[in-house]
Amino acid sequence: MAGKLYAVGVGPGDPELITIKAVKTIKNADCIACPKSHGEPGTAYKIAKEAVPDISSKELLLLEFPMRKTDLIDAHKKAAEQVIHFLSSGKKVVFLTLGDPEFYSTFYYVASIIKEQGYEIEIVSGITSFSATAARLELPLSLGDESVMITSGKFCEFEGTLVILKAGSKLKEIKEKAATYNKNVYMIENCGMPDEKVYYDLHSIPDEAGYFSLMIVR
Structure with missing residues (x-):
């Protein structure tokens, strides 16, 4: 059975602004995917960890997105392949985003590739900045x-x-x-x-x- 990809908005910064649905989705995930910064989980992960401490027990998939736009197409493809690796084994993957996934989120570039492969996607809105x-x-x-x-x-x-x-x-x-x-x-x-x-x-x-x-x- 194929897994499912969730985009979870963690809000703008205050961990107390994470929604109940976001918390539940994170707790039920098998794998947490998020952009990395200097080799470490980025800001979205740090916010989520304060609200859901047991997130650290989940498998962690760090995705690299360079700042230069010319390098992003390949980065999106690579990130999609990494996520699909977990989805193909039936795992629920949560992709963390700052704010709301609908506003300037890297998620949709990756999700469009994954969706073409037939995987199910769900969006969990977050409070916008x-x-x-x-x-x-x-x-x-x-x-x-x-x-x-x-x-x-x-x-x-x-x-x-x-x-x-x-x-x-x-x-x-x-x-x-x-x-x-x-x-x-x-x-x-x-x-x-x-x-x-x-x-x-x-x-x-x-x-x-x-x-x-x-x-x-x-």
Whole structure:
């Protein structure tokens, strides 16, 4: 009998934000797959381990995804082959992702290859980084009939609320453009993590920050 692949979103950083369904799915898994960082399990695994300590008793499959986009196609194929090795023996594999698997997740590149081979896939949603950031700021993302736009590292002129993910390396450019509009700008770096930093106005936001930096403009 073939195994099944689960994508499990562990939320943005705070282990207490992992859903009950995510915890149950992790506990029932035979194998945990996750990206590795410097040879060790990445951030998603560390978050999951705090919420589900017995995850360390599961078989661990560390997947390598290089930062250069030109190398990613081969990396996705290799990762899919590694996951299929476990699925072909009937094992339940959980692929951990930060936030929610539906937003900028590496999972779907790998899953598309695996799905073509006829394996079953299930998605377990996680709390998104922008939902957690808005809650931390006690800020509504939208009210009434307001619209919300989500971008990746890009400022756009927009009438409603603008959410900018992956803003860290482009902050200087984003700040320059945002300054020309009469809107409030907020940012959180590493939301829910021990080294979280919160900024409540445009002038306090630095020109550079880490990868997990999210801006809200409204």
